[in-house]
Amino acid sequence: MKEHQITQAYALAKERYAALGIDTDKAIETLERTPISLHCWQTDDVMGFESNAGLSGGIQTTGNYPGRARTLDEVRQDLAFVVSQLAGTQRVNLHEIYGDFGGRKVDRDQVEVAHFQSWMEWAKSMGLCLDFNSTSFGHPKSGDLTLANPDPAIRAFWIEHTKRCRRIADAMGRAQGDPCMMNIWVHDGLKDLTVERRRYRELLAESLDEILAEELPGMKSCVEAKLFGIGLESYTVGSHDFYAGYCATRKVIYTLDTGHYEPTENVADMVSSLLLYVPELMLHVSRPARWDSDHVTLMNDQTLDLFKEIVRAEALHRAHIGLDYFDASINRIGAYLIGTRATQKCLLQALLEPLHTLRKYEAGGQGFERLALMEEMKALPFGAVYDYFNWKNGVPVGEEFISAVQEYEKNVTSKRE
Ligand code: RNT
Ligand code: ZN
Numbered sequence: 252m253k254e255h256q257i258t259q260a261y262a263l264a265k266e267r268y269a270a271l272g273i274d275t276d277k278a279i280e281t282l283e284r285t286p287i288s289l290h291c292w293q294t295d296d297v298m299g300f301e302s303n304a305g306l307s308g309g310i311q312t313t314g315n316y317p318g319r320a321r322t323l324d325e326v327r328q329d330l331a332f333v334v335s336q337l338a339g340t341q342r343v344n345l346h347e348i349y350g351d352f353g354g355r356k357v358d359r360d361q362v363e364v365a366h367f368q369s370w371m372e373w374a375k376s377m378g379l380c381l382d383f384n385s386t387s388f389g390h391p392k393s394g395d396l397t398l399a400n401p402d403p404a405i406r407a408f409w410i411e412h413t414k415r416c417r418r419i420a421d422a423m424g425r426a427q428g429d430p431c432m433m434n435i436w437v438h439d440g441l442k443d444l445t446v447e448r449r450r451y452r453e454l455l456a457e458s459l460d461e462i463l464a465e466e467l468p469g470m471k472s473c474v475e476a477k478l479f480g481i482g483l484e485s486y487t488v489g490s491h492d493f494y495a496g497y498c499a500t501r502k503v504i505y506t507l508d509t510g511h512y513e514p515t516e517n518v519a520d521m522v523s524s525l526l527l528y529v530p531e532l533m534l535h536v537s538r539p540a541r542w543d544s545d546h547v548t549l550m551n552d553q554t555l556d557l558f559k560e561i562v563r564a565e566a567l568h569r570a571h572i573g574l575d576y577f578d579a580s581i582n583r584i585g586a587y588l589i590g591t592r593a594t595q596k597c598l599l600q601a602l603l604e605p606l607h608t609l610r611k612y613e614a615g616g617q618g619f620e621r622l623a624l625m626e627e628m629k630a631l632p633f634g635a636v637y638d639y640f641n642w643k644n645g646v647p648v649g650e651e652f653i654s655a656v657q658e659y660e661k662n663v664t665s666k667r668e
Contacts, residue, residue, distance in 0.1 A: 252638065252648045261639035264632040271605040278602035279640045281567070287594055288342040288382045288432070288573035290535075291349055293586055294320040294329045296579045299348025299386070301357070308388025308438030309480015310545070314580025318664030323351055325667070327373055332659050333587040334377065336652055338644030339595060344382040344432075344573050345370060347416055348389065359390060359412040364422040371426045380427045382573065383470075385416035387437040398458035399439040399451040399488040406458060409437070413462045417470060424469030432533055432571050434506050435459070436475035440483035451488045456497060463503065473533040473571075474498065475506035478513065478543065499528035508535035508575055509553060510543035519556035523564045532566070535575035536594050545576040548590035550597055558594075558601035572598075584664065585656040592652070599640070600633050 265275045292299075296312040296319055306312065320326045326349065334341050347359065350366035357366060367381075374381045387397045387409060394400070397409040413435060420433035439455065463472055476494035479487050491512065498505040505525050509518050525532060536554060538546040548554060561570045572594065578586050605624060612621040641648045647655050 252642075252651070254642070257635075257638050257642045257648060260632065260635035264635035264639075267632060268603060268636075272607055273603055273605055275603065275636050278599060279636065279643070281602055282595060282599050282640060283339050283644070285567065285572065285598060286340040286342045286380070287591055288344040288571070289330060289333060289587060289591065290344045290574050290576075291326055291330060292346055293574075293577050293583055294326045296583075297346075297389075297577050299346060299389070300350065300352060301348045302389070304389045304391070306389055307393050309440065309483045310388065310438070310543075310577075311481055312545075312577045312579040314578060316580055316582060318583065318660060318667050319579070320583075321667060323349070323369075328663065329584055331377060332663075333584060333591070334379065336588055336646050336655055337591055338641045338646050341591070342380045342382055342573075343374060344384065344434075346384045347386040347412070347419075359386065359392075360408050360415070362412070362415050362419065364419050367419050367423065371423060374423075374427065380429045380431070381423045382432040382434070382571075383416060383420040383423060384434045384436065385413045387412075387439075393438070395441055395483060396439045396451065396488070397437045398462075399437070399455040401447075401450065401454065406454065410458050410461055413458075414465065417462065417465065417467055417472065420470035421467035422469065424471075431470045432473055432504075432573070433470050434473045434475055434533060434535075434573075435462075436477070436506065437489060438477075438480050438483065439488040440477075440480055441486040442482055443485050445486050448486060451486075452493055455488050455493070459497065460501070463501065471504055471531070473504035473506045473531075475508055475511070475533075475535065477508070477511045480543075495525065495528075498525075502530050504531045504533050504571075505529045506533040506535060508537055508543075509557065510535075510537040510539035510545060510575075514539065514541065517556070518553065519560040522557070522560040522566065522570075526564060526566050526569060531569045531571065533571045533573060535573055536590075537574070537576045545578070547576055547578050547581070547586045548574060548593050550593040554593060554597045555600060558597040559604060562598075562601040562604065563606060582656055582660060582664070584659055585653075588652050588656060595640075596633070596637055599637055600628075603631070603633055603636065604628065 351369040420431040424431035476491040
């Protein structure tokens with residue numbers, strides 16, 4: 252796009268929004284400084300560098316588009332390219348299985364800060380902060396139950412793993428001078444009926460209490476609820492109710508993954524309820540297609556509503572935004588850019604909402620006026636604001652990123668294998 256097209260369109264959009272009392276420059280500023288954490292696992296279909304055990308735990312990638320990252324260097328190279336194409340602030344979200352194990356077998360109960368030293372150095376050189384995840388899946392001891400396993404030896408193994416991960420996250424947070432968000436998602440559940448629902452949940456709560464007991468000021472712990480996993484359809488230990496209660500009573504951060512609820516459930520509606528009782532939210536912005544399929548995030552009604560609710564709840568400072576999807580059927584680098592840009596577009600539209608006027612209408616019982624303004628906002632030129640945000644930050648504007656990804660594919664990812 253030509254410079255004058257971008258700047259002229261922005262000038263007009265700015266005036267249009269200003270007429271509604273909205274400051275587009277301010278919205279851009281907020282968008283620029285709100286971090287979006289990029290999940291490293293879209294680079295390589297959640298394989299990691301620990302073993303060839305493959306995915307388990309009820310999550311799945313489908314597709315075999317060429318160019319998957321095969322080494323740590325390739326993961327970093329891909330993430331660096333993605334970041335170079337994006338305006339605003341990004342973080343990088345690692346799973347434990349992406350440690351720098353130097354080709355050695357390091358079991359999950361042996362992992363140490365040293366295995367993430369090179370990641371910390373890389374992140375520092377890139378000016379990025381890291382987030383972290385313990386990894387319960389893809390291991391001989393994963394089975395159906397980890398932190399909720401009635402076998403004390405297996406449970407102890409995963410408790411040790413998760414404790415170690417918290418210390419790694421703490422080291423990352425201290426190194427970067429900004430808390431590392433560590434997410435705990437365990438796949439624990441059962442394929443078929445159980446008469447021990449209560450028992451596993453008691454065990455999970457006990458394990459988590461033990462894990463979270465250690466004070467680690469460099470990191471923040473988050474726990475992720477889920478509806479079900481593939482092969483674990485009948486029962487999920489860490490359900491929404493379990494974690495809503497857990498987080499409310501323990502004052503722990505709740506991870507809201509948009510793929511983890513009944514398909515007709517309104518995830519956006521959960522934001523204000525949860526935030527009354529839990530300290531903060533971690534978001535895994537995803538796109539479920541019929542199930543928790545982890546399709547690439549899009550600017551759809553679900554994502555838009557989620558960000559509008561966060562802004563309406565004045566909770567942007569209490570919501571940590573992260574992406575979580577893994578599509579192996581299309582260009583993986585392109586998948587990052589589509590999903591991050593979609594998330595930015597949703598946040599931007601939420602920031603451009605004429606909340607003051609809408610609230611005034613609502614208070615005055617003016618239902619027609621509220622609905623009419625909400626509807627009209629959909630046709631306002633937010634795209635011109637988004638283009639300007641990208642142009643101002645020297646990254647591709649509009650569809651320009653398609654050719655940037657094609658170029659990277661030609662020079663880098665197509666040469667793999
Ligand atoms: C699984 C959870 C979890 C994972 C990652 C890989 O359903 O969403 O967050 O996607 O930990
Ligand atoms: Zn998730």
